[in-house]
Amino acid sequence: MTTGKAVVVKQLPETVSAPQSQAFYRELEAVLGSDRPRLVFDFTGVRHFDSAGVELLLRCMEEAMKRNGDLKLAALSPQLAVILEMTRIDRLFEIFDNCNDAVESYHHFYPEAMQSIAPTLKVASGKLQS
Amino acid sequence: MRIAIQKPAEDRWANVKRALLKDVQRGIETVLIAELGAYVELDLPAALQFHRAKAQPVTPIHDDMGSLAYWIVDAARVLSNPDSFFPPDEDRIINAPVPYKVRGYVNRLEDPRDFRRLVVDAFLGRCSIAPAGREVKPGVWIDEGARLHKTARLVAPSYIGCNTRIQPGAVITRCSNVERNCNVGEGSLVSNASLLPHTMIGRGLDVSAALVNGNNFIDLDRKISFRIEDPNLISNVPPVKQHVPSYLPEYAEADRPTPDRDLEYSEYLSRAKGRLLEVFKGEV
Numbered sequence: 001m002t003t004g005k006a007v008v009v010k011q012l013p014e015t016v017s018a019p020q021s022q023a024f025y026r027e028l029e030a031v032l033g034s035d036r037p038r039l040v041f042d043f044t045g046v047r048h049f050d051s052a053g054v055e056l057l058l059r060c061m062e063e064a065m066k067r068n069g070d071l072k073l074a075a076l077s078p079q080l081a082v083i084l085e086m087t088r089i090d091r092l093f094e095i096f097d098n099c100n101d102a103v104e105s106y107h108h109f110y111p112e113a114m115q116s117i118a119p120t121l122k123v124a125s126g127k128l129q130s
Numbered sequence: 131m132r133i134a135i136q137k138p139a140e141d142r143w144a145n146v147k148r149a150l151l152k153d154v155q156r157g158i159e160t161v162l163i164a165e166l167g168a169y170v171e172l173d174l175p176a177a178l179q180f181h182r183a184k185a186q187p188v189t190p191i192h193d194d195m196g197s198l199a200y201w202i203v204d205a206a207r208v209l210s211n212p213d214s215f216f217p218p219d220e221d222r223i224i225n226a227p228v229p230y231k232v233r234g235y236v237n238r239l240e241d242p243r244d245f246r247r248l249v250v251d252a253f254l255g256r257c258s259i260a261p262a263g264r265e266v267k268p269g270v271w272i273d274e275g276a277r278l279h280k281t282a283r284l285v286a287p288s289y290i291g292c293n294t295r296i297q298p299g300a301v302i303t304r305c306s307n308v309e310r311n312c313n314v315g316e317g318s319l320v321s322n323a324s325l326l327p328h329t330m331i332g333r334g335l336d337v338s339a340a341l342v343n344g345n346n347f348i349d350l351d352r353k354i355s356f357r358i359e360d361p362n363l364i365s366n367v368p369p370v371k372q373h374v375p376s377y378l379p380e381y382a383e384a385d386r387p388t389p390d391r392d393l394e395y396s397e398y399l400s401r402a403k404g405r406l407l408e409v410f411k412g413e414v
Contacts, residue, residue: 050359050363083358086335086336088334
């Protein structure tokens with residue numbers, strides 16, 4: 001496990017099925033129980049991923065959200081991307097090409113995100129001035 | 131007309147030569163050799179007429195992109211000098227033969243996207259393949275023994291094969307074909323996808339732009355194929371038991387299927403025979 005700027009990066013095991021998911025969750029319980037947990041799951045070495053892995057992601061996300069934290073995913077293979085898409089959970093997570101981008105995303109506003117809310121901000125500021 | 135299928139093998143041309151020899155002994159003069167690859171809607175009488183008019187031992191069949199690996203051959207003439215004509219590749223035959231140009235529908239079936247294109251073309255009437263089963267509403271075909279829950283939705287064009295089950299809340303849409311003995315789980319979406327026979331899709335899944343053959347999943351957008359081992363997602367379905375009327379004496383009480391109490395199916399019976407799309411039988 002590596003930590004940097006209070007973001008916890010956790011590498012998933014090569015096989016993510018029921019027994020591995022339980023063990024992995026137990027390892028994470030302390031982090032998930034902390035205030036505003038900021039997590040990145042690194043999928044670099046994952047070779048086998050099934051519905052137990054999907055459950056694990058949802059459970060971790062739920063716990064992180066309960067404490068105003070977040071869980072982001074990094075380095076998914078195309079096959080894993082298909083499984084997340086098929087199980088419709090891809091839209092619940094921010095997904096990054098690599099761990100660095102995922103960690104950085106916790107520290108920066110993305111210009112695209114700012115652009116998307118810019119019209120709302122302009123309207124709000126106009127109303128305040130009038 | 132006689133149809134013989136040679137299994138793919140190293141010495142397939144030797145096998146073809148042997149088959150041709152038998153044909154000559156039976157008195158057959160002209161033979162169509164086709165490598166099972168491309169789907170071609172060939173006007174055979176016109177092609178034979180062309181072959182006879184050209185009086186050449188081999189007439190290759192082409193489309194605009196070149197050879198389709200179909201040849202019309204005069205068996206006796208070819209066998210008189212087999213080394214010159216086998217394989218009947220026009221590039222190596224002296225005095226290159228004039229090819230016959232196909233004007234009908236051609237799909238080379240070179241990759242899974244071509245297979246999906248064939249399905250879409252069949253739905254849209256661009257080729258001669260017609261979905262089997264009964265057209266229960268415009269553009270929606272349901273084959274014999276298929277069972278759909280009343281809350282399942284079929285959006286045209288779509289096809290449901292023999293003995294396939296579509297569970298509550300599932301949606302089949304955008305030119306999808308679900309072949310025989312499949313099962314689409316509760317709330318799942320099948321969109322722009324082909325499920326080949328004996329494929330089970332789990333609950334609440336989204337299968338889009340894909341070709342699924344049992345455990346094998348091909349993502350057509352990403353152009354990747356892989357195996358999914360989790361039965362909660364995708365798996366092979368064991369062949370469905372044939373329905374045996376309960377009044378038959380050999381039908382034991384223990385074997386009688388218990389009705390699905392939690393599901394209410396409306397069953398559609400088809401009058402048509404045959405099946406849609408048995409083309410893509412090979413390994414994916």
